[in-house]
Amino acid sequence: MEFPHFEAVPLAGAAVLPPVLFRREILARVDAGWRMLALFGLPCPGGVGLCCLLGRDADGRLAFLRQVPAESYPSLTPDCPQAHLFEREVHEQWGIIPEGHPWLKPVRFTGCPARPEEPRPAPGVTDHFQLRGEEAHEVAVGPVHAGIIEPGHFRFQCFGEDVYHLEISLGFQHRGIEARLIGGPDKRTVHFMETLAGDTTIGHGLAHAALVEALTKTAVPARGRAIARIALELERLANHTGDLGAMAGDVGYQPTMAFCGRIRGDFLNLTGLVCGNRFGRGLVRPGGVAFDLDKPTIRELLSRLELTRRAAFGAAELLFLSSTTLARFEGTGRVSAETAREIGLVGPPARACGLPRDARHAFPLPGAGPKDIPMQLHDFGGVYARALVRRLEMEASLDFIHDALIGLPEGPVRHAPESGLPSGMVAVGLTEGWRGEICHVAVTGDDGRFAAYKVVDPSFHNWFGLAVALRGQQISDFPLCNKSFNLSYCGHDL
């Protein structure tokens, strides 16, 4: 079943395919340039059926495929590596076995509710890749890291200083959010959205809003949409600035690190000016935004934006003019475009490999022009490219916010959706958060409540990219490579 973004479609419209056809259809579409946006289990009569959402960047089409409930099916991963983590996730959540999957390790160490007789694994305790040999050694890090960072466990298989493989084992942050969205929406739903990944409050909030608006056929007032998009770009600016500073810090370049630490806060304070919370809590709601901007606030935003632009670009210029910094950035942590395509990278790491993937272009929100924020691409694929793409995106975001504030349409900021959702529908919300594409998919049950709500944070696609980027690198470059991806632990663990 194909449909455009921002249109809810009846679940009954998707044919329920036998495993062989389901697999063939997915592989054929991936061969034709579609990407796997989500793969999840949907409880239905007779068991749990797999659902797959695919998207095509060229024209923003979506495809929703269903498989008959089955205890096992032929794994997609050997022919479609971007499915590898989704299949592990479905296996952990529902006990459905993808036959032929290379290694069905736990994703979040929750145990499988469908197999209660099996004990819940201890977090991080599983078989890992191992390198054997006289001079091979293993470095294990985490879950508690050295800084103020979320928890995760990393295992480096090293030969001397060189990393042959990095294995990333997560799940420590699992809060069980998806399970608690079932039966919603309720009074906690929007707050869960804002804390799926707290540094992406606007991104996830907007994806959820788009999904509910599609379900309820709510037309968002232009002014509300514009304010939400301004907040989305402010979120990108704050985090991209922080990332440039952190990358500078990881190669010991203090000036940019110190400046960016402060400038990041200046961008957060602009979001605070809009809605009272530096992370944008309470701003985006289905149907628009909860806060309007008056003329003095717009003037203050514009003047502070200009000051912050100068400070941010000054700090970034130092970074990109420093030969010692560039020597560390260039050629480090490379991912080829071919690998990025295979494993399904999204966001700045994909664009740094030259892949034109940006949900603002492929799946623009209604009322948002696909061309009003230019896409930034680079093709070196390494730390340097990921830094440069961020720097260029900051410029694009600043220009967009400036123009949006000056040309803010008149009118209301929110048209609250009617309460109650239609039953038996599928809807999708897609936005480009600062880390990359955020995908929310919901299926409503006969009672008009969420029967399934799948959240795919860009980190879910990209963590494996970090593991690949580290192959053949020195272990001392891990912090730098890690910051150049800066992925979310809780967004992955949910």
Added chain:
Amino acid sequence: MLNILLERLRQGKRTVAFPAAMPPLSPRFRGLPVLAESPCAEGCASCAGACPTGALGADEDGLYLDLGRCILCGTCADACPGRRISFSRDHRLASSTRDGLVLRPGGRQPHVAPLEPARLKLFAKSLRLRQVSAGGCNACEADTNVLTTIVFDLGRFGIDFVASPRHADGVAVTGPVTRNMLAATVGTFAAVPDPRVGIAIGTCAISGGLFAGSPETTGGATPHLPVDLYIPGCPPHPLTILDGLLRLLGQQTPPPAA
């Protein structure tokens, strides 16, 4: 080199004057909730019904708001037909007791008492903390981390975050302490030599916050380690955290700007 110095001049001195003066907060900042003393309409439970985290309610002493469960979303202020609930711009939310977070109409504000003399003597001039994120959404983490930037310059107060619990005087927990982080959280605290301090940063770490009741979380740090300082918020503003830390060490902090 010259370009670095020139840029340094352009960037200017950016450290806030706090605690000598109070930096401006957003006019829309939602700080300490205020409960008016006017009576509730009979049988009205609009606020409790609207609150996403069950922070509001009424008992035999009347209306209360538990700041340890509140995420300061402001929903109750709009839901109350009598407009009894409002949010001030007071950033001082921290408390040294869990009970002190329960607000009543006309009641006491949250209060931070300095550490008792034995620990105060040890830590007043140098406090090293190990931060543990245990299900935090990276907002509390980010606004704790920002204290180490040039804006707040935490080091000037003798406070710093260190990499090892063996080097630390205490642990600052963020997040609702997920089942999968419980062992690591408790283990990290155990690795800090006594005497030590425990700090819960953010509503999740105090009570589980939005995630309280989820089988995958365990009610924050409060059930698992002795907490000396509770800092509510979702996330707490950096100044809310700094204010709490400084008062715990016996320092004076400024009231909110008028």
